[in-house]
């Protein structure tokens with residue numbers, strides 16, 4: 001039914017690899033690693049996917065990530081995501097991963113990175129999907145811990161194109177990580193950050209002015225600040241918007257209230273992404289389909305959104 005949306009060549013610019021962990025794989029990895037789960041089966045886990053806000057989701061997302069232990073686990077996770085990309089004509093992806101979610105559980109940085117990177121390299125060779133990997137800091141943790149993570153990444157500098165910032169937004173403004181991002185930029189990393197998902201427009205200003213980001217992840221609350229909107233339009237700063245995520249996390253009560261097409265028509269460089277597809281009900285094509293079903297997105301608008309994603313690549 002959505003073959004025309006599936007067929008559009010597109011890039012995905014906002015995807016957390018840990019958020020692509022489907023319940024079936026989660027259970028398989030739990031069995032492989034002999035981990036007892038608090039859910040009886042896949043259906044019980046899926047029925048827990050009802051969230052009132054970002055934090056409720058994050059609590060489950062970090063709990064789910066605990067089944068990822070070995071290099072092979074991270075490879076399998078990433079490979080499963082790349083298969084979805086192939087099926088949906090995502091020809092380029094710039095995924096995030098959160099090293100601290102794993103190093104804080106005692107999994108060495110290099111175990112995580114090697115598994116992910118090997119799958120991405122195989123994806124290039126075998127599936128023709130190009131990539132740029134983004135190391136994302138957890139903003140609910142301290143500046144010092146982010147510096148430590150940047151240090152752990154140093155021997156693998158070439159594996160990354162950028163650093164990012166995710167996790168609980170409220171109370172953790174971009175300014176908290178200004179010095180970490182300064183250091184990262186001095187080492188040649190590009191920068192992106194989640195801002196204006198649940199947080200106010202001020203956080204987007206900080207991300208632009210203090211973290212010097214190339215793209216805004218989410219950014220949907222920019223619409224509350226006209227001066228900010230003008231800047232984003234004038235400078236053509238891309239927004240990586242995640243419609244299904246925004247409705248599942250109650251950023252918008254209903255998809256019919258989502259502002260992505262309004263932004264598109266105002267000249268904002270918005271893109272469509274899946275964020276955490278295993279938890280939010282779909283990959284990129286399902287996100288496009290939701291815009292068609294609920295907002296009446298036209299074929300021409302879909303083409304512009306897909307083209308924006310290709311134009312907004314960092315590599």
Ligand SMILES: Nc1ncnc2[nH]cnc12
Pocket residue numbers: 016019054061166167168169194197245275276
């Ligand atoms: N949507 C999101 N916002 C912030 N942090 C995240 N980590 C994974 N998904 C996230």
Ligand SMILES: [Zn+2]
Pocket residue numbers: 014015016166194217275
């Ligand atoms: Zn995200």
